[in-house]
Amino acid sequence: MKYKALFIDLDNTLYDFSANSREAYHEVYDLLGYERYFPSFDEYFAIYSKRNEELWRLYDAGSITKDELNTLRYLHPLQVAGVKDAERIFRQFFTEAMKILPHKGLLRPHAIECLDYLHPRYKLYILSNGFTELQRHKMRSAGIEHYFDGVILSEDIGINKPQRELFDYALTVAGTTVKESLMIGDSMETDIEGARAAGWDQMFYNYKLLSPLPFQPTYEIHSLDEVSRWL
Numbered sequence: 001m002k003y004k005a006l007f008i009d010l011d012n013t014l015y016d017f018s019a020n021s022r023e024a025y026h027e028v029y030d031l032l033g034y035e036r037y038f039p040s041f042d043e044y045f046a047i048y049s050k051r052n053e054e055l056w057r058l059y060d061a062g063s064i065t066k067d068e069l070n071t072l073r074y075l076h077p078l079q080v081a082g083v084k085d086a087e088r089i090f091r092q093f094f095t096e097a098m099k100i101l102p103h104k105g106l107l108r109p110h111a112i113e114c115l116d117y118l119h120p121r122y123k124l125y126i127l128s129n130g131f132t133e134l135q136r137h138k139m140r141s142a143g144i145e146h147y148f149d150g151v152i153l154s155e156d157i158g159i160n161k162p163q164r165e166l167f168d169y170a171l172t173v174a175g176t177t178v179k180e181s182l183m184i185g186d187s188m189e190t191d192i193e194g195a196r197a198a199g200w201d202q203m204f205y206n207y208k209l210l211s212p213l214p215f216q217p218t219y220e221i222h223s224l225d226e227v228s229r230w231l
Helices: 017-031 041-060 066-080 086-103 111-118 132-142 164-174 188-197 224-230
Strands: 005-008 123-128 150-153 181-185 201-205 219-221
Touching (some): 017 086, 041 066, 041 188, 086 132, 123 132, 132 150, 164 181
Parallel strands (some): 005 123, 201 219
16 A cells, blocks of 8 residues: 555544534534524624634644634624623533534444544544543544544644644654555645645545536545545
């Protein structure tokens, strides 16, 4: 086999963060009575999601801190709604969301079949920009922790994808070379461009059917059941 180690992103590659967070946030929305601020949960979540994506790009680039990310993304919808006591209220939402979200375990379609196929054939590592206090808990909730030889989290190292230093560090953890390593992920910016800049082959999980792409990755898949065609 060409590769010895596969490094796989967690959120929205294996763990369905979009669906799990939507479900968790809906529970908190109802718990805290956010219907008094927004016409519907869908409107709240649309406002939150747009700002959250913008802020994650800034966090991945090292332009804002974790605390700033968590403050701004939960505060923003309340500010848009003109809530006077937004500072206190957003902290309640954040606290409750962090209690509920790690217990959600929905995976992306075909994730288990994919891992069942890969696990006997390769050393598997999670390589994620997600937060330390959440990622391992989410993996346990989803029942996938046992598939992996290691979990490499940017927060533990102090370096985010797409920075080359994190990819170089991952090689030392796995004891592999650039040519023996493959990055699998759903983010063109952090996973695929980062791996390419570090000299790695890449597999882009393009389930959103993004087009055109800035370059053609080594492999491109649209569903996790396509992984076995290439590996």
